[in-house]
Amino acid sequence: MCRLLTPQLKEALKGFPLYSQDGKGKDAVCRAIFALGSVRWFILEGEADGRDTILFGIVIGLMEDEYGYISLNELSELSLDLTSQGLGTLQVRQQPNFQPTPLRDLNDQRLQCFLAEFGK
Secondary structure: OOOOOOHHHHHHHOOOOOOOOOOOHHHOEEOEEEEEOOEEEEEEEEEEEOOEEEEEEEEEOOOOOEEEEEEHHHHHHOEEEEHHHOOEEEEOEEOOOOOOEEHHHOOOHHHHHHHHHHOO
16 A cells, blocks of 8 residues: 555545546645655645556646646655765655645745746
């Protein structure tokens, strides 16, 4: 079982299968947030696909900010080895106690800039 497929995530995605928020733009509801360092994944929807869960959302902080599909299995395998800096290995984590929130109401400047540019 994928370490990121928690009861909290299952509950957050219930009723939000892929394509359920198409066309909602800034009114789409972010169901969960994952982070690794300064990279954040804002999850809008998702559904089981065999032994994986396919998510759709926005990734901020990689080479390019973008909408896209995310394999939960692949996300759970990502890590950042910072042992040479004395920090150990970082893994992707789900933001605890996050309550579903419309994208427009999330307090993340880079996300809001992305949404403003995408909406033009």
